[in-house]
Amino acid sequence: MVLYDIRKNAYYDSVTLMLISKEIKQIEGVAEVLVGMGTDLNKELSSNLGLGGEAIDGLSPNDFFIAAEVSNEQVMAEVVETVARLLTQKKASGDSVYRPVTLNAAKGMIPELNLAVVSIAGQYAEDEVDRLLEENIHVMLFSDNVSVEAEKKLKQKAVDRGLLMMGPDCGTAIINGIALAFANVVKRGPIGVIGASGTGTQEVTSLIDRLGSGVSQVIGTGGRDLKSEIGGLMMLQAFDALIADPETKVIVLISKPPAPEVAEKILKKVSETSKPVVVDFIGGDIEMIRKAGAIPCISLEDTAYKAVAAANGETAADFAGFEMSDAEISKIVDHAVSGLKPSQKFLRGLYTGGTLADEAMKLLGNQFGGIYSNIPLSPEYELENLNVTGKHTCLDLGEDQFTVGRPHPMIDPSTRTERMLKDIDESTAIVLMDVVIGYGSHENPAGEVADSVRKLKAKVGAPVVYVASITGTSGDPQGFESSKEQLEAEGVIVMPSNAQAVRLVGKMMHALAQKEA
Amino acid sequence: MLELINKANAEAVDRIQKAQPKVVGIGVALNDIPGMTKKTILHAGPPITWDRMSGPLRGAIIGGLIYEGLAADEAEAIKLATSGEITFDSCHHHNAVGPMAGVVTASMPVWIVENETFGNRTYCTLNEGLGKVLRFGAFGEEVTTRLKWMASILGPVLKEALALHGPIDLKTMIAQVIQMGDEGHNRNKAGTSLLIREIAPYIVMTSYSNEDKIDVLKFLNSNDHFFLNLTMPAAKSALDPAANIPYSTIVYGMARNGTDFGIRVSALGDRWFTGPAEIIDGLFFPGYTKEDGNPDIGDSVITETSGIGGFAMAAAPAIVQFVGGTPADAVNYSTMMYEITEAENIAYKIPVLNFRGTPTGIDIRKVVETQILPIINTGIAHKNAGVGQVGAGLVRPPMKCFEDALEAFVIKMEQEGIL
Amino acid sequence: MSRINELFKQDLKVVNMGLESFYNDLKAQKVETIHMNWRPRAGGNPKMLALLKRLNTKK
Numbered sequence: 001m002v003l004y005d006i007r008k009n010a011y012y013d014s015v016t017l018m019l020i021s022k023e024i025k026q027i028e029g030v031a032e033v034l035v036g037m038g039t040d041l042n043k044e045l046s047s048n049l050g051l052g053g054e055a056i057d058g059l060s061p062n063d064f065f066i067a068a069e070v071s072n073e074q075v076m077a078e079v080v081e082t083v084a085r086l087l088t089q090k091k092a093s094g095d096s097v098y099r100p101v102t103l104n105a106a107k108g109m110i111p112e113l114n115l116a117v118v119s120i121a122g123q124y125a126e127d128e129v130d131r132l133l134e135e136n137i138h139v140m141l142f143s144d145n146v147s148v149e150a151e152k153k154l155k156q157k158a159v160d161r162g163l164l165m166m167g168p169d170c171g172t173a174i175i176n177g178i179a180l181a182f183a184n185v186v187k188r189g190p191i192g193v194i195g196a197s198g199t200g201t202q203e204v205t206s207l208i209d210r211l212g213s214g215v216s217q218v219i220g221t222g223g224r225d226l227k228s229e230i231g232g233l234m235m236l237q238a239f240d241a242l243i244a245d246p247e248t249k250v251i252v253l254i255s256k257p258p259a260p261e262v263a264e265k266i267l268k269k270v271s272e273t274s275k276p277v278v279v280d281f282i283g284g285d286i287e288m289i290r291k292a293g294a295i296p297c298i299s300l301e302d303t304a305y306k307a308v309a310a311a312n313g314e315t316a317a318d319f320a321g322f323e324m325s326d327a328e329i330s331k332i333v334d335h336a337v338s339g340l341k342p343s344q345k346f347l348r349g350l351y352t353g354g355t356l357a358d359e360a361m362k363l364l365g366n367q368f369g370g371i372y373s374n375i376p377l378s379p380e381y382e383l384e385n386l387n388v389t390g391k392h393t394c395l396d397l398g399e400d401q402f403t404v405g406r407p408h409p410m411i412d413p414s415t416r417t418e419r420m421l422k423d424i425d426e427s428t429a430i431v432l433m434d435v436v437i438g439y440g441s442h443e444n445p446a447g448e449v450a451d452s453v454r455k456l457k458a459k460v461g462a463p464v465v466y467v468a469s470i471t472g473t474s475g476d477p478q479g480f481e482s483s484k485e486q487l488e489a490e491g492v493i494v495m496p497s498n499a500q501a502v503r504l505v506g507k508m509m510h511a512l513a514q515k516e517a
Numbered sequence: 518m519l520e521l522i523n524k525a526n527a528e529a530v531d532r533i534q535k536a537q538p539k540v541v542g543i544g545v546a547l548n549d550i551p552g553m554t555k556k557t558i559l560h561a562g563p564p565i566t567w568d569r570m571s572g573p574l575r576g577a578i579i580g581g582l583i584y585e586g587l588a589a590d591e592a593e594a595i596k597l598a599t600s601g602e603i604t605f606d607s608c609h610h611h612n613a614v615g616p617m618a619g620v621v622t623a624s625m626p627v628w629i630v631e632n633e634t635f636g637n638r639t640y641c642t643l644n645e646g647l648g649k650v651l652r653f654g655a656f657g658e659e660v661t662t663r664l665k666w667m668a669s670i671l672g673p674v675l676k677e678a679l680a681l682h683g684p685i686d687l688k689t690m691i692a693q694v695i696q697m698g699d700e701g702h703n704r705n706k707a708g709t710s711l712l713i714r715e716i717a718p719y720i721v722m723t724s725y726s727n728e729d730k731i732d733v734l735k736f737l738n739s740n741d742h743f744f745l746n747l748t749m750p751a752a753k754s755a756l757d758p759a760a761n762i763p764y765s766t767i768v769y770g771m772a773r774n775g776t777d778f779g780i781r782v783s784a785l786g787d788r789w790f791t792g793p794a795e796i797i798d799g800l801f802f803p804g805y806t807k808e809d810g811n812p813d814i815g816d817s818v819i820t821e822t823s824g825i826g827g828f829a830m831a832a833a834p835a836i837v838q839f840v841g842g843t844p845a846d847a848v849n850y851s852t853m854m855y856e857i858t859e860a861e862n863i864a865y866k867i868p869v870l871n872f873r874g875t876p877t878g879i880d881i882r883k884v885v886e887t888q889i890l891p892i893i894n895t896g897i898a899h900k901n902a903g904v905g906q907v908g909a910g911l912v913r914p915p916m917k918c919f920e921d922a923l924e925a926f927v928i929k930m931e932q933e934g935i936l
Numbered sequence: 937m938s939r940i941n942e943l944f945k946q947d948l949k950v951v952n953m954g955l956e957s958f959y960n961d962l963k964a965q966k967v968e969t970i971h972m973n974w975r976p977r978a979g980g981n982p983k984m985l986a987l988l989k990r991l992n993t994k995k
Contacts, residue, residue: 178965
């Protein structure tokens with residue numbers, strides 16, 4: 001039977017409710033459940049799950065509901081009680097400081113508000129951000145599902161007022177040394193970073209920290225900034241700010257290849273400053289960057305190396321290899337590949353960070369007969385129905401098809417865990433993963449991966465090789481060392497960067513191909 | 518448009534802040550309440566017909582008719598009530614307010630409160646106490662006897678005492694009780710105490726017998742909520758001058774009749790915007806549950822409308838024991854109300870909020886925009902006539918009232934060519 | 937100097953609208969911050985939003 005519990009005028013944020021949904025589903029007697037606000041999306045999701053009904057049709061986004069398919073009313077009572085308990089737990093663990101409903105009230109509490117972090121549903125974001133910019137408050141807009149027109153309007157307003165409007169879909173920033181949303185604890189230093197990609201920025205800044213340098217400011221622009229419709233408005237604005245910033249001695253730009261006319265506008269700015277400009281247009285036109293007087297890069301890791309070198313007044317050659325010696329690398333490759341059974345043929349890339357997945361795909365290229373993906377390098381390698389059997393695959397689990405009604409895999413590792421338990425079997429040779437720590441991420445992503453590896457070792461009757469890298473620093477709440485230990489305890493090979501992990505996997509796949517020949 | 522509204526609202530709030538409510542005397546409904554007749558029965562909330570009335574209100578009307586001698590018993594009273602001979606009307610339409618059923622009949626003694634700043638007057642009956650009382654819909658000998666004593670002894674004694682004392686400054690008294698743990702709606706212990714302290718010597722000075730004086734003092738002392746029947750007309754007297762200000766979206770009246778909840782908005786004049794009165798969720802006295810409660814009833818929400826009552830909950834943390842919350846919740850509720858009001862009260866200050874003035878001047882625009890509804894502290898009546906109070910809790914008006922009012926406001930602005 | 941460069945010299949004072957975890961992370965970094973009890977304006981009701989917008993015109 002499908003039963004409902006409704007609470008009008010009670011608002012809870014989406015991630016809290018999704019995580020609660022997860023727990024409720026485990027109650028015996030619950031076949032299906034949705035705990036959410038009365039948004040159109042949730043009503044649709046409920047319908048799809050067979051939980052739709054008149055009771056929820058009339059609800060507004062301000063009303064909270066539980067829709068559950070349960071074996072009987074007692075089960076529903078337990079569901080309702082458990083939800084109430086979980087919600088109060090959240091409340092109890094919250095502080096007792098007043099939470100204002102209006103921006104006016106917020107300003108009454110902190111008169112000199114200078115930054116807003118906005119992660120509400122995209123359809124409401126435009127209006128709220130507009131009001132914030134009106135008040136001359138800088139904005140970090142984490143929300144996606146904001147239209148291109150809205151983005152353009154808001155960014156233009158921000159540019160007119162000399163404000164930051166980072167986003168939409170901006171997941172990473174570090175302003176005045178404070179990690180915002182998904183960002184790592186990185187030492188302060190002379191390198192200023194402007195990134196249109198979240199995990200790309202996290203990887204570069206984490207490596208800058210590990211190479212002994214630090215960042216002055218890390219400004220996110222959102223993923224669409226460098227498309228022709230937006231024209232790089234925020235990257236240009238941020239560029240100007242970093243040029244004028246006395247603490248910034250080196251400027252780093254990170255993005256997927258921009259639209260050509262936008263790339264031109266940005267690169268033209270390089271000549272406006274004598275500060276070294278290091279540019280990673282991930283897989284983009286290297287010559288164009290060099291011609292503009294900037295320093296091009298071949299990977300996120302390479303970007304970090306070159307930025308640190310520039311900060312030290314040096315130049316660096318392309319970092320295209322490994323930190324370990326060739327001998328050590330050969331040993332690892334041989335040991336891994338020699339143990340593989342004949343049935344083990346395929347690569348399974350399972351990524352939570354989109355840019356890291358993209359970097360992996362680009363570095364591996366088409367060498368091994370093509371790698372299928374939900375973000376393929378070319379359309380013929382699009383994965384049908386997300387069914388991985390019989391081919392090399394590399395999935396970006398943060399993409400839309402995996403995150404409908406679920407938190408992002410960086411927050412909730414269960415998406416990847418489920419995928420691992422499903423996709424990895426005796427036909428799997430190598431598994432390649434990113435482990436992203438830092439603020440915003442799950443409290444122990446490495447632990448979750450290690451757990452899954454342990455389960456799989458018991459389940460799969462073949463010695464699968466696990467290769468991973470950790471995007472993070474020793475200053476991160478999860479602890480870089482502790483994360484590394486947990487992974488290595490389960491035999492995961494932890495490489496110092498995504499690029500090196502991918503390169504190692506490349507070598508293993510070569511060796512595997514030769515072995516099969 | 519925005520400027521016009523903001524200016525009008527500032528004017529409305531200014532008038533409310535300037536109020537100087539004083540108790541100037543005790544009168545009799547028939548003589549002092551405008552438009553009162555021998556066959557008029559006033560009640561709490563927006564206008565309502567007999568067929569739609571809830572149990573406590575019908576019971577109170579029955580009791581009122583018996584008390585006035587217009588009917589001998591319940592059956593006769595009902596016949597009379599449904600005959601068309603009795604005029605029912607909102608207290609609010611006659612410058613009056615009444616708690617719970619709020620029934621006012623011709624012979625009842627009434628407080629006369631005057632807002633000295635604007636000269637307007639408001640009226641309210643004297644509070645009967647708890648248990649089997651008219652305002653919870655009780656009728657019968659006990660009720661009638663008490664009402665008759667109130668008309669023949671209580672009222673006249675207080676009238677004479679008041680004449681000897683002179684007008685009582687309610688604004689100052691309410692300001693004091695807000696700092697003594699009262700909020701003026703559901704907690705009135707301090708107010709009743711201050712009133713007794715103020716008037717007691719003058720009761721002694723009146724020409725009545727010792728026995729009568731003792732009965733009066735004991736009666737006042739037995740009823741913690743006696744002061745409520747003064748906070749209510751004080752609030753109304755402060756709010757009425759804020760009515761009929763063109764372009765103002767400030768709420769100058771809120772009231773319930775046990776079936777409907779109604780609000781009145783300054784620019785929209787006399788019009789009531791109604792929605793279904795809600796069932797109150799709260800703490801129930803042993804033996805009673807939510808199912809026993811009548812929907813929200815009474816004019817006492819005029820206190821919240823003026824910035825005290827539930828809006829001053831932070832000043833009365835003891836209230837939260839009734840609603841199963843914590844003192845921190847009380848602070849939170851008051852703090853939330855600032856987001857839907859125009860100003861902070863210059864007289865009524867809340868110590869725990871660093872003596873911040875209570876949230877004053879509810880703006881319908883802010884209510885609709887923030888979806889924060891005014892919070893009301895209220896007693897819960899049993900849905901059957903005459904049983905009495907069964908609990909206390911928190912309740913809100915229906916959002917419909919504010920949405921309808923907002924729509925009506927926009928239509929009016931269109932009709933006047935402003936929009 | 938643009939407001940961005942001014943921001944670089946100030947202590948961050950942040951208002952968080954949305955996911956509570958971001959607010960908790962800010963507090964963990966000792967940032968002066970408020971978490972808003974955010975809810976869709978007018979409950980997302982398009983009719984009410986339109987009415988409110990009409991009253992918001994500058995005159």
